[in-house]
Amino acid sequence: MATVAATGWSALGRVSFAIAAKDFLSERRTKEVFNAMLVFGFMVAVIFSFAFEPTSEEAQRIAGGLVWLVFIFAGILGLNRSFARETLNECLQGLRLGPVGPGAIYLGKLLSNFAFMFVAELILLPFFGMFFDVHFWREPAWMIAILVLGTWGFTALGTIFSAVSANTRMRELMLPLLLLPLSVPLLIAAVQATTTVLRGLPMSDASLWIKLLIGFDVMFTTLAWLVFEPVLEQ
Amino acid sequence: MNRRNYHRLSLILFCAALVMVLWAWYAVFLQVPTERTMGVVQRIFYLHLSSAFVSFLAFFVVFISSVAYLLTRKAEWDWAAATAAEIGIIFIAAVLISGPLWAKPAWGIWWTWDARLTTTLVLFLIYLAYLLLRYYTLEAGRQARLAAIFGIIGFVDVPLVYMANRWWRTQHPQPVILGGSESGLDPRMWYGLLVTFVAMLTVGALVFLQRYRLEESRHAVNELRRAVGQLE
Numbered sequence: 001m002a003t004v005a006a007t008g009w010s011a012l013g014r015v016s017f018a019i020a021a022k023d024f025l026s027e028r029r030t031k032e033v034f035n036a037m038l039v040f041g042f043m044v045a046v047i048f049s050f051a052f053e054p055t056s057e058e059a060q061r062i063a064g065g066l067v068w069l070v071f072i073f074a075g076i077l078g079l080n081r082s083f084a085r086e087t088l089n090e091c092l093q094g095l096r097l098g099p100v101g102p103g104a105i106y107l108g109k110l111l112s113n114f115a116f117m118f119v120a121e122l123i124l125l126p127f128f129g130m131f132f133d134v135h136f137w138r139e140p141a142w143m144i145a146i147l148v149l150g151t152w153g154f155t156a157l158g159t160i161f162s163a164v165s166a167n168t169r170m171r172e173l174m175l176p177l178l179l180l181p182l183s184v185p186l187l188i189a190a191v192q193a194t195t196t197v198l199r200g201l202p203m204s205d206a207s208l209w210i211k212l213l214i215g216f217d218v219m220f221t222t223l224a225w226l227v228f229e230p231v232l233e234q
Numbered sequence: 235m236n237r238r239n240y241h242r243l244s245l246i247l248f249c250a251a252l253v254m255v256l257w258a259w260y261a262v263f264l265q266v267p268t269e270r271t272m273g274v275v276q277r278i279f280y281l282h283l284s285s286a287f288v289s290f291l292a293f294f295v296v297f298i299s300s301v302a303y304l305l306t307r308k309a310e311w312d313w314a315a316a317t318a319a320e321i322g323i324i325f326i327a328a329v330l331i332s333g334p335l336w337a338k339p340a341w342g343i344w345w346t347w348d349a350r351l352t353t354t355l356v357l358f359l360i361y362l363a364y365l366l367l368r369y370y371t372l373e374a375g376r377q378a379r380l381a382a383i384f385g386i387i388g389f390v391d392v393p394l395v396y397m398a399n400r401w402w403r404t405q406h407p408q409p410v411i412l413g414g415s416e417s418g419l420d421p422r423m424w425y426g427l428l429v430t431f432v433a434m435l436t437v438g439a440l441v442f443l444q445r446y447r448l449e450e451s452r453h454a455v456n457e458l459r460r461a462v463g464q465l466e
Contacts, residue, residue: 157387164380170370177366178384181359182391184352185398192402208401216394220387227386230304230379 012104019095019108020115026085027116033081034116041074041124045131055133063134064195068187070124072154075117076176079158082113083166092232102229106159110221113155113162121147139197142206146197149213150190153220157182160224163231189213240447247440254433258426266426278336280430285328286354288434292322293361293389300385303378312378313449315385319364320445321438326358349399356395360388374456 027034048066052059059066086092095105125136125147136143158179165174189212196206262280269276299315302308333351334344345351364384371377419427 160383160387164367164383167376167380168367168370169372174367174370177363181356181363182388184356185391185394188398188402212394212398212401219390219394223387223390227304227383230383233379 012101012107015100015104016107016111019100019105020111023082023109023112024115027112032085033078034120037074037078037116037120038123040077041070041120042127044070044073045124045128049131054131059132060134060198061195063128063132064198065191066132067125067128067194068150068191070128071117071121071151072180072183072187074120074124075151075154075158076179078116078120079113079155079162079179080165080172080175082109082159082162084162084171087166093234096232102232103225105232106225106228109163110155110159113159114152117155118147118151121151134198135200136194136197138200139203142203143194143197145210146190146193146206146213149210149217150186150193153186153213153217154179154183156217156221156224157186160228160231163228167231185212186216189216240443244440244443247436247443251433251436251440254429254436258430258433261426261429266422267420272340275336275339278332280426281434282329282332282336283427284431284434285325285332287431288438289322289325289329289357291435292318292325292438293357293392296322296361296364296385297389300382300389303382304386309374309378309453312382313446313453315381316368317442317445317449319361319368319385321441323358323361323365324441325434325438326354326361329354330358347399349396349402352399353392353396357392360391364388374453 026032045066048054048070083092086095128134129136158175161175161178165171165178168174189209193206193209193213196203196209258280262277266277266280268274295318296315299311299318303311303315333354337346338344364381367384368377368381371380
């Protein structure tokens with residue numbers, strides 16, 4: 001279904017990066033999404049601290065789950081804008097008119113969504129560490145790997161459903177409804193792996209979850225890339 | 235499907251469903267033996283497992299129809315997907331209602347976050363989202379495209395949901411069918427299960443036919459309206 005332009009894979013990469021670069025530029029000029037994601041994530045982290053005793057033993061145990069909830073809610077905020085802003089002034093139509101395959105549009109959007117969410121996570125994580133007195137950086141390499149894998153999987157699904165929900169009457173309301181139930185395996189794996197880091201357990205305990213994350217990422221990036229074309233039809 | 239075939243098939247399915255449901259009641263309430271440890275409440279199992287099978291089958295039909303729609307772009311596939319999704323939701327609701335009714339006496343709790351229970355619940359939510367997506371997309375061609383995409387991705391997600399939950403925590407009784415050497419059913423229980431399964435399957439097929447026909451008629455009415463200039 002998705003077609004690679006005649007010039008092949010390197011062209012696909014170039015076009016995807018160009019689309020992502022366009023998103024970075026427009027984000028730098030408008031500061032529409034990133035700031036909102038950060039502030040929202042920060043607020044939710046603070047609100048969580050009123051729901052229970054933040055530095056208790058209990059909070060330490062569930063901190064892995066809390067950070068991922070914050071990331072997912074903040075991520076949905078960003079993903080919602082990803083295609084909504086392309087519907088203004090028929091920008092998406094413009095993208096389609098260029099010599100650009102639907103797969104490249106998907107990958108470009110995925111790259112920019114991933115980058116926004118990942119950078120926001122890197123900024124939010126130290127605040128979490130402070131507020132809840134947990135140590136994310138016991139295993140820095142593993143923590144980064146978990147963040148990358150979890151965020152990639154979430155934005156791989158989120159990017160295609162952002163395009164889908166931009167086509168519906170409900171728009172912003174539709175995205176979480178579509179995305180949350182499908183993210184269940186990803187969320188479980190990411191939370192379990194993060195909790196392994198936080199509790200200082202050997203990382204071999206988390207190998208199953210890391211594998212699940214990799215499987216999820218590969219599967220849904222490929223699948224979404226394949227079925228992306230029909231979303232763009234008018 | 236022409237009208238005469240539809241009416242004939244409806245009548246056959248209706249009679250079959252009626253006979254099978256009555257037979258299933260008879261088998262489950264009067265014929266099958268009472269389970270030794272769980273007692274009479276175990277009889278819910280027949281409806282529970284049969285409904286689960288039928289709902290999985292329905293969701294599989296959604297997946298196949300979605301793929302077929304994207305490949306062929308024939309509206310019939312889209313109608314089949316929409317119909318199967320609704321039937322799957324009804325049967326999985328039956329699973330989610332009958333399960334806790336059994337769990338309360340058997341386990342002492344209504345609900346637990348075990349792999350199979352969680353997966354069933356997430357399955358229910360995925361197809362609820364599927365129906366909402368259809369409901370909030372007005373224009374027919376767009377609705378069919380978007381729903382097909384979600385129908386494909388949603389179905390592929392289900393095994394992952396199950397695996398993730400299974401690795402995490404599990405309490406549901408191990409499968410009694412194909413579940414290893416210690417598992418197994420009394421032949422009379424097999425009979426009860428089989429009868430109930432066929433009964434649920436015929437009920438599902440009957441509803442499928444009616445609902446599909448409704449979608450077909452709706453399409454025909456829209457075509458007529460468009461022809462006389464009421465739409466667009």
